[in-house]
Structures are given as structure tokens and as C-alpha cells.
Amino acid sequence: MAVTLRPEIAALPPYRQGRAADAAAFKLSSNENPRPTHPAILAAIAESHLNRYPEGAATALRTRLAERAGVSIDEVHVGAGSSSILYQLVQAAAGPGDEVVYAWRSFEAYPLMVTVAGATSVQVPNLPGGHHDLDAMAAAITDRTRVVVVCTPNNPTSTSVTAAQFSAFMAKVPATVLVILDEAYYEFDVDPQRVDGLTEIANYPNLVVLRTFSKAFGLAGLRVGWVVGASYILDAARSAAIPLAVTEPAQRSALTALDIETELLAGVDELIERRARVFAGLTAAGWTVPEPHGNFVWFAAGDQTSAVAEVLEEDGIIGRVFAGEGIRISIGEEGSVDPLLGSAARVVQTLPKAGENARLG
Known part of the structure; x- marks a missing residue:
């Protein structure tokens, strides 16, 4: 006999944190601050x-x-x-x-x-x-x-x-x-x-x-x-x-x-500047993403979300995937910017439907 549990809890999928990345990829799935600990x-x-x-x-x-x-x-x-x-x-x-x-x-x-x-x-x-x-x-x-x-x-x-x-x-x-x-x-x-x-x-x-x-x-x-x-x-x-x-x-x-708040918030300023470059690069590549105000950007890829995630992962970008809706990409290390923008441009070129979803926002 199994222990009786609350059925609504037993049926509830647990919270899952953003996927880890191997050494060759950038983990941009958890909205973490990429700066080393002070x-x-x-x-x-x-x-x-x-x-x-x-x-x-x-x-x-x-x-x-x-x-x-x-x-x-x-x-x-x-x-x-x-x-x-x-x-x-x-x-x-x-x-x-x-x-x-x-x-x-x-x-x-x-x-x-x-x-x-x-x-x-x-x-x-x-x-x-x-x-x-x-x-x-x-x-x-x-x-x-x-x-x-x-x-x-x-x-x-x-x-x-x-x-x-x-x-x-x-x-x-x-x-x-x-x-x-x-x-x-x-x-x-x-x-x-x-x-x-x-x-x-x-x-x-x-x-x-x-x-x-x-x-x-x-x-x-x-x-x-x-x-x-x-x-x-x-x-x-x-x-x-x-x-x-x-x-x-x-x-x-x-x-x-x-x-040391002043020092730490100077690092936030760097991330905000990096976010602006990512946003501009995505727009130039053909994506229409909401203007970002957090330390992340949102790809509204709709039913092409899984396909977009595959392309990003092939290029070493691990985002937070919401099946059928979109992908959240954190603003990460400086070294992640060019691979992210290059991969996003490749998505628009190889997955036209994803580009259409992106333009719908």
C-alpha cells in the first residue's frame, strides 16, 4: 500500500532550476550574476x-x-x-x-x-x-x-x-x-x-x-x-x-x-550596458523582443521554442526553455554576447517561422 498524499501536490511538477552547462557552453538559464564573488x-x-x-x-x-x-x-x-x-x-x-x-x-x-x-x-x-x-x-x-x-x-x-x-x-x-x-x-x-x-x-x-x-x-x-x-x-x-x-x-x-554596495552596483551597470548591446544585436538580427528591464531577455518563439533552443544549444547557449512559449536568456559573461547574437541570427535565417513568432513578440 502506498502512503496517501494530497493529490494536488502529488500531481504538481516540482520547481526545476535552470539547466547547467558544460565547460564549452554558457549557462544563461538561471538569471545569475556572472561576476565572481567579491x-x-x-x-x-x-x-x-x-x-x-x-x-x-x-x-x-x-x-x-x-x-x-x-x-x-x-x-x-x-x-x-x-x-x-x-x-x-x-x-x-x-x-x-x-x-x-x-x-x-x-x-x-x-x-x-x-x-x-x-x-x-x-x-x-x-x-x-x-x-x-x-x-x-x-x-x-x-x-x-x-x-x-x-x-x-x-x-x-x-x-x-x-x-x-x-x-x-x-x-x-x-x-x-x-x-x-x-x-x-x-x-x-x-x-x-x-x-x-x-x-x-x-x-x-x-x-x-x-x-x-x-x-x-x-x-x-x-x-x-x-x-x-x-x-x-x-x-x-x-x-x-x-x-x-x-x-x-x-x-x-x-x-x-x-x-560595498557601490562596488556591486557598478557591476550591475556593466550588465545593463551589456544588456543594451544584446537587445540592439537581437533587434538587428530580426528579433522583436520586449525591451528588457531585468538581467535577461525574452525570446517569444511560440511553437518553435524547442527548435530555437536546439540551435542555441548547438552554439553553446543554454537558456531557460518554456515549451511552446519562449526562451529566457540571462545576460551573462562578456564572452557570451557574440555567441548569443550569432546564434540568434542563425535562428532567424534557418527557422523562418521562429522569426515570424519573434516579430509578433
């Missing part, structure tokens, strides 16, 4: 006491983040990556019979966390070009809606929500519905019209804002995310958290990253 962060890790449990409240780190956000320490919570905080927030707010609204396609962990909570996903299709349809998302809210997630820049389409768009959206959301603004790629969005969750938090008591050290700060392997919001909401998230999940090396590294 020596100061390595030194912070070396000072950690691995035989001891971490300080569970992460007081020093939360204090620094609270000062940065202009809020109290009780209005900041940290987790093992922003994804873990998303799970905690959804579990705290939604359960069986409740609904969670989010754009689709967006971050592929969203449907997993909703199902684990026992709630129901309400997926609102993106607009042509990959932007959130915020009007449709607002219209999808019912008396069963407990959470709405807005991802900007959106993973995987790399599109952005402006401050004006977000303000208009929030005006339509009931105050009893939790809005999670997922800004994991915030530092890569240089659009002056972008929404900035930390400036919006005082305007909306039902808003929480997610950030992470994984991307811009290059700490993906240590898993440190943070969220700002009303203390009673974050207390509920803390109750849903696994205790002591943010390790001492992670906390020390995040504090050090804040100390």
Missing part, C-alpha cells in the same frame, strides 16, 4: 561560526534594511531568498477556497506556492509584448481573492510596470486584499518611470514589497531575500517560516554587500 564577501563567509545556529531574528540585517527603507525593524522580514518569503506570505493569507491572482506567464514558482497553500490560482494572460495586463488583473479580483502578485521586472518577459500604472491598479484593489510587489530584479530597471515599491509602501497598507540579494548583489548561492510591509502581515509570514532558515554566512554576506 573578496569582502568571501571574508565574511570565512568568519562565520558554522557549528552554531544563526541568530534567528536576523536583527543586525533587518536593522540595516529598515534604515534603508525608512521603516521600523518590525516592518522588515528576511528569508532564504525572496521565493521563501513569497511562500510564507501566500500561506499566511490564502487557503482552501481562496484565490491568488497573478499575471501569466510570470515567475514559475507562483502556481507551485498557491497549490501548496491549498488555494486556487487565477492566471491573467500578459498583454502582447509580455506586459502585465493590470486592468484585467484588477477585474479578476473577487470576494474570494486574498492575494495579488505583481512581478516587475517580470520574470521571464523582462517587462516593467510604471509608477503611474501601479497607482491606477492599486486604486482598484480592495484594501482587504494583500498585494505582493515582487521586485527581485529592481536594480536592473533603469526606466525613470518605473514603480519603486519602497516609495509606495506608505501609500498602501495592504502592500508588501519583495527584494533580494540574489541578483544584483550576487548572493544567489546564499539565499537572502527581504520584504517590507505592515508588521502584522510580516508577523504572519514569520509564523509560516521555517525557523533559522537564513544562515549566519548569508546574514554576514548580506551585511557586507550593503557595505
Whole structure:
């Protein structure tokens, strides 16, 4: 006899990280920061006491983040990556019979966390070009809606929500519905019209804002995310958290990253410049991709996605493949740019239908 499991969980495909690459290929499948770990962060890790449990409240780190956000320490919570905080927030707010609204396609962990909570996903299709349809998302809210997630820049389409768009959206959301603004790629969005969750938090008591050290700060392997919001909401998230999940090396590294933020963000500037060259090169090759605001670009290849992925892999480019929809390509090392652009041009030349899908965006 087999053990009885929740059928909706047993049927749920687990989250799978981006494919690894061999030594001859570029791994552009996981939105990782390609810069080597800063020596100061390595030194912070070396000072950690691995035989001891971490300080569970992460007081020093939360204090620094609270000062940065202009809020109290009780209005900041940290987790093992922003994804873990998303799970905690959804579990705290939604359960069986409740609904969670989010754009689709967006971050592929969203449907997993909703199902684990026992709630129901309400997926609102993106607009042509990959932007959130915020009007449709607002219209999808019912008396069963407990959470709405807005991802900007959106993973995987790399599109952005402006401050004006977000303000208009929030005006339509009931105050009893939790809005999670997922800004994991915030530092890569240089659009002056972008929404900035930390400036919006005082305007909306039902808003929480997610950030992470994984991307811009290059700490993906240590898993440190943070969220700002009303203390009673974050207390509920803390109750849903696994205790002591943010390790001492992670906390020390995040504090050090804040100390050397100027250096680390200079590396982000390099990636943004590289992203601009990739975007221009793709456009010149015949692709119409959404203007990227994250550290990745989106190939809307439609039913030619698998064929496009094969060509890219032949040329040493490993992207994140979403079958039947498209491929997300991270901005990687400088050496990856020419092979990526050359392969993308070859796709347009050898797979005309993929080029048609690309021009449709």
C-alpha cells in the first residue's frame, strides 16, 4: 500500500532550476550574476561560526534594511531568498477556497506556492509584448481573492510596470486584499518611470514589497531575500517560516554587500550596458523582443521554442526553455554576447517561422 498524499501536490511538477552547462557552453538559464564573488564577501563567509545556529531574528540585517527603507525593524522580514518569503506570505493569507491572482506567464514558482497553500490560482494572460495586463488583473479580483502578485521586472518577459500604472491598479484593489510587489530584479530597471515599491509602501497598507540579494548583489548561492510591509502581515509570514532558515554566512554576506554596495552596483551597470548591446544585436538580427528591464531577455518563439533552443544549444547557449512559449536568456559573461547574437541570427535565417513568432513578440 502506498502512503496517501494530497493529490494536488502529488500531481504538481516540482520547481526545476535552470539547466547547467558544460565547460564549452554558457549557462544563461538561471538569471545569475556572472561576476565572481567579491573578496569582502568571501571574508565574511570565512568568519562565520558554522557549528552554531544563526541568530534567528536576523536583527543586525533587518536593522540595516529598515534604515534603508525608512521603516521600523518590525516592518522588515528576511528569508532564504525572496521565493521563501513569497511562500510564507501566500500561506499566511490564502487557503482552501481562496484565490491568488497573478499575471501569466510570470515567475514559475507562483502556481507551485498557491497549490501548496491549498488555494486556487487565477492566471491573467500578459498583454502582447509580455506586459502585465493590470486592468484585467484588477477585474479578476473577487470576494474570494486574498492575494495579488505583481512581478516587475517580470520574470521571464523582462517587462516593467510604471509608477503611474501601479497607482491606477492599486486604486482598484480592495484594501482587504494583500498585494505582493515582487521586485527581485529592481536594480536592473533603469526606466525613470518605473514603480519603486519602497516609495509606495506608505501609500498602501495592504502592500508588501519583495527584494533580494540574489541578483544584483550576487548572493544567489546564499539565499537572502527581504520584504517590507505592515508588521502584522510580516508577523504572519514569520509564523509560516521555517525557523533559522537564513544562515549566519548569508546574514554576514548580506551585511557586507550593503557595505560595498557601490562596488556591486557598478557591476550591475556593466550588465545593463551589456544588456543594451544584446537587445540592439537581437533587434538587428530580426528579433522583436520586449525591451528588457531585468538581467535577461525574452525570446517569444511560440511553437518553435524547442527548435530555437536546439540551435542555441548547438552554439553553446543554454537558456531557460518554456515549451511552446519562449526562451529566457540571462545576460551573462562578456564572452557570451557574440555567441548569443550569432546564434540568434542563425535562428532567424534557418527557422523562418521562429522569426515570424519573434516579430509578433
